[in-house]
Amino acid sequence: MSSTEPVFVARYRTPITAPPQGYATRAQIQAWIDQIKQELPTQNPMPYFVHNNPLQYWEQWPVDEGMPRAVIAYENTGFYMSRRKRRTMEDLLVPFISALMDQGISLWNPLEGSALWPAFWEYINSTLIFSNPVLKRLKTAGVWARDRDPLSLIALFVNERVSRVKVPTNEDTLQSMSPQERYLRGIVFMCKGWSGMLNNLNKNPELSPFRRLQLDLESWIAILAVTEWHVDANDLSFSQAAVRVRQDQVVEELNKIREETRSLREELLGKISEIPPTTLISEDTAREFQFLFCLDDREEAIRRHLERLHPDFETFGTLGFFGVDVTLKGIHDDIGFAHCPPVIQPRASGTVVRETDQMSRRAMTLAYIGEWRRWLNESRFSLFEPVLALLAPLFVPLLLLTYSSPRFLDWLRTILNGRTFQREKVRFDWNRGYSLEQKADIVQSLLGPLGIKDHWARWVVLVGHQSEMANNPFVKAYGCGACGGQSGRHNAQVFCQFVNDPLVRAVLRNRGLVIPESTSFIPAVHDLCSERFELSHLPQRIFTDSERQALQQMREKVQEAVVASEAEKFELFLGRRKSGMARGRSSDWSEPRPEFGHSRVAFAIFGPRSLSRSLNLERRSFLVSYEPSADPDGRHLKYALMNALPVCANINLDYFTSAAFPRAFGSGTKVNMNVAAGLGLTSGTKSDLKIGLPKQMVDYHQPRLLSAIIFARKDQLLSVLRDGPRLAKLVENGWIHCTRIDPDTGAKEEIRWVNTIQGTDSDRQAITAL
């Protein structure tokens, strides 16, 4: 064994009491790796996509310091990848790591369950050389390297590489690092997508549901280091540090955006202060319909139009999962998905049984058609592929025609599905349900902040939202963020079941929340992509004819508002005022922008609707209903802020980074994307995994930092912000700009510091009245 070892290895084998001058120790390297683990992209695999803040690690710094740090860490790796290195990565490592992490694309995969380090050496040893010099050198290295601890190998290669190559100190922020750390960072961020995904799957094994994986970042870094060395030990290209972006460029860009954010915010605050203070107090008139929408910025338009067209309708905004933290699974599905914000661990789990799952004749027909479609879709695996190919001319032309012309498809769907499509009857089978007390908790914490004391309407409609779209890998990013990218439809249904339950109402009455007997809660769903509004089926509830009629009329009225908001949407983004575009876009295979997502998002308003009713917010604002007068102890404020504000910040910063710094955080164009390993996207057949949002998702976005406008008492707000460590960081470091409006006086003030005790430290407090 020793004869194959490089000469320099012996230097490290001799026991040394103190490491040589300037050499990185194992402990140091472990510390750097732990640091790198925090900085790597944390994006989930595409099936579990939720908006997260790619800069979450950098939130500990003020925004004008953290942002340049992050951009430089992602873009200037201090590592120039030469052509040979890139090709070795692509030809040798990407197929291997992709096969190891694969979630069901490859058919034959004996790597399942293998640990990364031995699997890599088995792969290298079983591969024939065929005039591939890199592979030849790697095989030789394998003889002495494979039985070693990955960490010690990293130490070996990092120190040796750095001692041979002169690492220049550049003027960027990485200059404070030692050459070893810069080198380590260079090789990891060379493939930040794969490294980040590996790290993420290692931390959260539930994100790879179809495969047991044994991955660890240390082994992966060791693999990268060994490979990088053996591409060409004398290749000095690593010394040509790639400074692609400088700190002052980032700061300049950031300052420009902050200035725009500021002027936009001041314009809005000016409009708010024009509202006469008397209207800020909510009126307590009983109405026929009240609507609970998701706080989503895309629901702002429909709420505005609904109130404009029908002044007797009242709308509220709340978290779109309606407090129901549940994992739901279709009866035929392999896995279930959590229908709640990603920070919450779902307490309950259940199975959704659709009416069509019962084997009626129609269901059987549909099942057979589905079977054919599945054969067709998976034909690269099907035993009958030649047969399918021979039969294809008989029916595929129709399918191709259908899916390449959305209008034809839409027409076909209306004929085939009729009305049944709109009201799918479901039943929930609970594997792990809620207790009565828990149900009451859910209802109370959701309805409390709305501040409805005794003006409950006859009907309260809970509108979950979803985005049905075809052939879009980012489909989860368009779903309800509060439902973990899923549809809010089932959450609304479950919530209505709870709140209509007399037992739950009795418990609530004991707690002081009185909902009249006559009030009924109705679930509904608003499809943001195809712009449809439908009432969902409510299990165990039979409506009389007059009720049915009233609901039908209500539905038609809401549909008017939906049409108006749809037309407004297309005028805003495309400059064309035309209704009926949305349905086509939703079912269109070839549409890279089925809807516009959270583009333009800039505000989050926490307060009663009276604060924002008279404003045209142009789909820019998250709207959360909060009534300070009904909240003496600050409980409701805490619920609203703690759950909603991080979600808002994540969405805003995900769009912000992908739009403002696309080279560092965006994923490029969608047009040549490919599905790799069932987890992520690559461009073409082999590349680094893509992170962030694609060009097509953010090209209508104007990057703005989030401005939160909170209508609350000062002591309550500060105590809530102080309780949530992340909220305090976001606000204090300027990632969110926070403006408080006093409910009693209407005075506005900027919240900069939250950790100091209010009123004692006046110079740090720096609360400036506007």
Place this chain on the structure above:
Amino acid sequence: MISEFAAPFFYMFHPFFQFESSSLLVMSGLYITFLTMVIVNYARRYLAGESRYVGFFFLLANFYLGMMIGNFAANLTTFFLGWELVGFTSFFLIGFYRENPRSLENSLVALAYYKFCDLFFMIAILGSESGMGSGWVGLLLIIGTLSKSAVFPFSTWLYKALEGPTPSSSIFYGGLALHLGPWCLIKFMPLWMDVPELRILLCALGTLTALYGFLVGITRSDLKTSLGFASISQIGLIYIELGLGWTNLAAWHIAGHILLRTWNYLRMMSFFSEFGSLRRVPFALKDLTPIFSLLPRSLYYHSLNKFYLDHILRYVFKRFLMVAWVLSTVAVMSSLDSRTFIDAIHSCLIYLAWSILALGIEKDYWSHRGIFFVTRGSFPGRGMAILSVASLLLVAFAFFIHDFRDPFADTFGILFCLCALLLRSGKSFEYQAALVLIVTGAPWSPQFFLEDHFLVHFWLHSKIDCLMLLGVMSINTILLFQSVFASVGEQSEGVSR
């Protein structure tokens, strides 16, 4: 005799270019039109907002033109015109994202494969014109179709070619372009059908291809690659059917397989919408996974490495084939220079130059060595250097003929002469329908000038090469324009005669 280089414009007036038509060919022409229409309709929205939006459709239109010419060609020469057009549009679409270096590299790899087999195709054409034995022509023709259809030894370029926009991958490598090879064999069946050895060869190649595509395909873990290898295995089956003489079945299989793959590629991104609700297909290969575990594990690693096919080919090319191939080209050229079809020899040279260039770039010579790369490394001798410099000059011509010179000659010329043919011919309705189909596929655009694909590549790697090339090109432009204007009168006399 520069005018002989002057492109398809004049080729179209040449008596060698002839079209035929039958109800089957009109059917397949309509079929091609339908699929192109689907892709155009798809890409119209899918590519919206891309910076080279117009260029994509220009290339697609040229591809359609090439497919149509190939479909309706009455002889190998005419077919070859369409065949080349398909090859070049394919090359440009692989390199569509020129800011991505892998995209440019892979386009050159594909071009190298195309050009290698095109040489055999050229010799087959020359042979058929000069009365070579039918068996030999058939053999050369079969070899000529191999690489564009990704048949066994020339398979691996296919998955590298999937770097372009998904709609173009769909129609080229899932759909039409991949099947142009077997379609050519069906069209020119008499050249090989009566020779049993050739049919055995087809069967053998088909079997190898099917096995190879299947084994590699089941181990790959990304969707586009596994679809690519699944296509390769089906192509193998089609070759087997051809070898067995079941040409009707093969034609039907081609038609069906094109549709199936187009469908698969276009709906690929629905993968994540169905994640977790992927109910198992009954009787799918997935259920046979336990059987695969009986296979030796080392076989898995070999098939993950595509059985080293591209390594082997590169090795063979480097050591033996390159030299043998160059020598045989020179021999063919020198023996044929007294023949009437003199253009073909020039074309031979051009294609040789293209291939050398492509292989040279593939082997990384361009990045450091400049144009005199052959004088230093492992290549034999100074003669090669002179040859390659000469071929570089010819490459410059090739640029103009196929890309740079003027788009009007390329597309307008064909349009123009087809209209003339259409009006002149007292042919059947089918014939006229075929011509109309061809004519409608030839729009043009100024974007053509911007397709400076090679220049970008050179600029990235060596700025001096790029400048030299530009110099050569501008000199040639002047020469070419002079000669074009001088020879237009001459050529139109030829038509009226």
